[in-house]
Amino acid sequence: MAEELNELVDNVVNAEDTEEYGKVINQLVAANDPEEIALLLESLPVVQRLSAWEHVRQPARLAILLAMRHDARETIIREASTQELDEIFQGIEAEDLVELAETLPNRMVDRALAVMDAKQRDLFKDALQYSDDCAGHWANYRLLVLPVNAKVRDALRLLRREIPDHADTIFLVNRMGYFTSAVEISAVIGSPEHINLIELADEDCVAIDGNEKVLDAALKVEKSNFSALPMVDAQGKLIGRMDLRTACEVIREHYEGQLMASAGMDEEEDLFSPVIKSARNRAVWLGINLLTAFAASWFIGLFEATIQEVVALAVLMPVVASMGGIAGSQTLTLMIRGLALGQVTSSNTKALFRKEVSVGGLNGVIWAIVIGIVTYHWFDSILIGLVIGIAILVNILAAAMSGIAVPLALKKLRLDPALSGSVVLTTVTDIVGFVAFLGLGSLILV
Amino acid sequence: MAEELNELVDNVVNAEDTEEYGKVINQLVAANDPEEIALLLESLPVVQRLSAWEHVRQPARLAILLAMRHDARETIIREASTQELDEIFQGIEAEDLVELAETLPNRMVDRALAVMDAKQRDLFKDALQYSDDCAGHWANYRLLVLPVNAKVRDALRLLRREIPDHADTIFLVNRMGYFTSAVEISAVIGSPEHINLIELADEDCVAIDGNEKVLDAALKVEKSNFSALPMVDAQGKLIGRMDLRTACEVIREHYEGQLMASAGMDEEEDLFSPVIKSARNRAVWLGINLLTAFAASWFIGLFEATIQEVVALAVLMPVVASMGGIAGSQTLTLMIRGLALGQVTSSNTKALFRKEVSVGGLNGVIWAIVIGIVTYHWFDSILIGLVIGIAILVNILAAAMSGIAVPLALKKLRLDPALSGSVVLTTVTDIVGFVAFLGLGSLILV
Structure with missing residues (x-):
């Protein structure tokens, strides 16, 4: 392509x-x-x-x-x-x-x-x-529908007229238009004309609800073995269907959306959107980021006197902040995917928390030692090595914890973790990192 | 769900x-x-x-x-x-x-x-x-196949036996097994038994090549109006098919992969992977990041004397670095999506570069002024405001340029921009940001 x-x-x-x-x-x-x-x-x-x-x-x-x-x-x-x-x-x-x-x-x-x-x-x-964001908004209306008492003969007559794309089942409805069951076209073709369709019904073909979240409905269609699933309203009336192609588009748009959201953009953003429009869209995100950056700076400002005395601290600040940021974004990404797919639930959060904190602890200890040793050689000071080592461990642990807590909190607040997760998370890791590093520096080095 | x-x-x-x-x-x-x-x-x-x-x-x-x-x-x-x-x-x-x-x-x-x-x-x-990573590896082998001279009667006999999931066409092959054309099941059902199938062939059903990249093949299936496309080998022999469900999975895995790659992880990573395994997988990414963080620190180290004299510079460093990082990641994300979908080509790169640099220039000027004014009030110094303003403008422009250049360069080197793009990019924006800010500081403030 x-x-x-x-x-x-x-x-x-x-x-x-x-x-x-x-x-x-x-x-x-x-x-x-x-x-x-x-x-x-x-x-x-x-x-x-x-x-x-x-x-x-x-x-x-x-x-x-x-x-x-x-x-x-x-x-x-x-x-x-x-x-x-x-x-x-x-x-x-x-x-x-x-x-x-x-x-x-x-x-x-x-x-x-x-x-x-x-x-x-x-x-x-x-x-x-x-x-x-509901499935019903995106319903497809080209259906094969027959009354629930129709026979194979009626189905064949219907099929001879026209079969819509991605239609592998005929939906049966009662007199009120309520969905009762679905019959696979393949079952119809092999059967004698006088058989009642209902006898051939495939119980696996379950209707989706028009009020369902469109992504959930799309995942159901993707996981089913059918090329489309029937869609019903709150009363059970057949209103349309969602076919696999639409499901595929919905899923793709969801992921594109998450990818773009991670940089504060919209999945509909055009490669060649007008400059003014692009600049305006992105300015919002830059502005939010600026507030968090100034917040981090304010915390650094608390330690001006310490920095003036031990300039090495200023030199090493990016190391502490960025190790925390990376570790946190790894946990966060796992959580964002898990939340979207429904893998993360209230009952497994605790186990997940324990696991991520263990991973963070292990990596925290290893990198604290590595960075401590490098720093000791660079600045020829065991104390600075010690200070940065402890700060790294603290920050990677804090990163793992906020990697779990931040997306859960955002979801509770009905904010999209894919959009705002990374900004909130790096604010936490920046501030924890700077305060731990410079704070310890003030205590031990000055 | x-x-x-x-x-x-x-x-x-x-x-x-x-x-x-x-x-x-x-x-x-x-x-x-x-x-x-x-x-x-x-x-x-x-x-x-x-x-x-x-x-x-x-x-x-x-x-x-x-x-x-x-x-x-x-x-x-x-x-x-x-x-x-x-x-x-x-x-x-x-x-x-x-x-x-x-x-x-x-x-x-x-x-x-x-x-x-x-x-x-x-x-x-x-x-x-x-x-x-080739389509042929993921071929589906349940097909409806008939010789090219078969009639509607033969097709009906075949359909009565069994129709695989997501099969809406019958593939016609010649005596050597080469794919010639496809006939929609819906066309067969409505036609008299003595008609030759080839007369009903649908020209839109084009075969995909087993050697094609699996994502490209999946996008073709998604965009076609068929529930599956035939797959042929280099000689044109029918080897299988790719159905819409497989295509949907391939596309989903691609995006999951990009999402996970952006944090240096694998899309197969399990929510509950063993701690040691998780820690080891993520350690690689932390290590790479550490090298780039130390590189940034080394550049800061060049300006130790300046920082000691004007500690405000150390306080404000995160603002310069993070505004560049955010602006760059926006351009990068647009590029990563564009490259995967094939929207970005050698001939539109120049136009894209112009557009992104314009967007960067506009946002650069606006945020340079905002940050300059805030800094002036915070530290009561017009000169520091001026220095940070210029550094912000320079860094946002550099971010836009590297947002275009880095993924293109990585693609030339056959590296995945979704995986390594953000690490390379933030290294660039960190270093450009620190050098511009501290360098200007040394010239103007000391």
Whole structure:
């Protein structure tokens, strides 16, 4: 993937400002599928992205926009004329508009709704009753559904008409529209026509709830052996399904989100977001970090007199702080993954705490000795070696404890540990490290 | 998911040492599917994990082991008797042994091969011809295959026998076994029996190459509209397929890997890895970090005399270093994601560099002013404010540049930017920050 795309982007960029340009882009758009073109557009700087977009025609445009990340899509939608958007809205389905609505101005959503088929409009409204972190918001509405008393014959008739992508089961509903069970297509094909479908039902196909967290629902779909699971509302009425492809996207976005969050960014951030917008988004994170850095500085300031007397302490401060920071981030990362996957629970926290503190203690002792010896040789002072050794041990232990406690506390406060965990943690390890090191220095060295 | 699992783990831990224990575990194992039990076992400390495992019986054991992460699985396999493993190997299929072989001692793999069906043994050997970062290593061998001249009638006969999970197409091969095209099951069901399958072929179903990087192949499967894509060898012979579920797992493991790598850990690290093992794994990362921290200290040491005269410099050092570190990690994270997805190519690097340096410049100026003013008020010195302001601007700009350059350089050196990027980057920003700040301090303040 990566290398092929490399070539495409190179072709576009190299052809720029030559007569070949239009031809290159046209070829490229014709030869690739919407997902690849979406990735290509994301890889182009905004000016080239917009000019390449001009060469993309309907019906590919909708699929391409849907495949793009939020911020990249926005750069295109912002420049699109009402007429262009109207063309895109022709025959749009509910689930696609749900996705687009994230980026569209409200008046354009209304415009799309106005031309939408009444059935799809109702589905769109159903989806919007769920917030965007619930499974129901992202339901897929192309289903194979039959009444619970249908026979194999009816199923075959249904299958002959059309099978949606990633549909390997037929959902059976009662007269009220409540989900009762699911029958695998493979079971239907091998069975005599007069058999009741309910006799072929597969008990393993369990419905997900529209109110469930979307990540939990996606993990259920991934772990099931089905290409899609039915989705029901709070009363048990069949409202749609979540297929494996959507599940895969949800899971990918979750992890991308965590990766980006670890640097205080949004997973929708575009490679070529406008400078002002990027700078503003990131400034928030820099500002928060600045507050914590000043807090650490304030603690150092308490020991100004000591530093003036033993400058070696100032020289070695980064060693103490960064060893604590690294050790803490290791525990924190394990916790963030464990919390997201549900591996960390109230009852195993204690055992986890003991284990991480043991790991921290072991590494703390080892590195305290190593750093103590190096420092003793560097500054020719056993006492400085002793001071830094103790400070390292204390800080690595504190790091292990806060690596467990900080994400749990943040979760209680309903804050995302992936986002704010590292900032809180390094503040703790910086301050503990500096105070232990400089404090001990004041006691022992001055 | 998370909450339900929470309850299960609580039940196990609370029932421990009571008479109810065996009953609780038995109920739990009976009521849940292998994937959930795997997650539950991963959530239990090792002693409880092993005692819960005793209550799990065949045939669920193989599926549970397969669903567990490497390190957690190892804790169980290490304690298992040869007899227990032999039971698990009964009727094992090639792709499952490929997965297990990661954790099994070689002599146990041989034992499994000895009892394996000859056909499956050959498939296992085929898979092992591909290294584990290639798609071919992870091929799935349950396929629907027909000769290229087969008719709809033949396809229906095949489908009546059995349809594997996530199979929505039948693959057509020529006499030599070369993949020619794929036909959707949905197209077969609606068509008259005498039609040639080749007439129904779906051109969008493109084969992936067994030699392709497994992540690239998985992204292709995720982006396709099919539940699986056929996989061919270098000559075009059909060797297997990759289904959407495997693709989803590959993508998830990639991101988990990046998340864990950012803290110098392995994505297979178990929540309850043995203390010694955990400590050893993490010690490497702490050691590397220590070298870079000492390097930064050495640079600070060059300015000892200056620090002794202006202790405020020592107090403020963390502010300069950490603002650079945060700004750099933002650019780095964007690059790591872009490189993995193939969004970053040789031809858009320049544009990306310009954009990131602009963002850095903007934020650099803003925060230089803010920090300059705060420092001026804190230490009542315009000159210190000026020195730190300039150092902040320089360091944030350097951070943006290295955020682009470091991952590209690491990739050229065939090192994983997700693993080593942040260590190299913070070394750069620490050293640039300290030298700029203390250097300017020596020039202006002393």
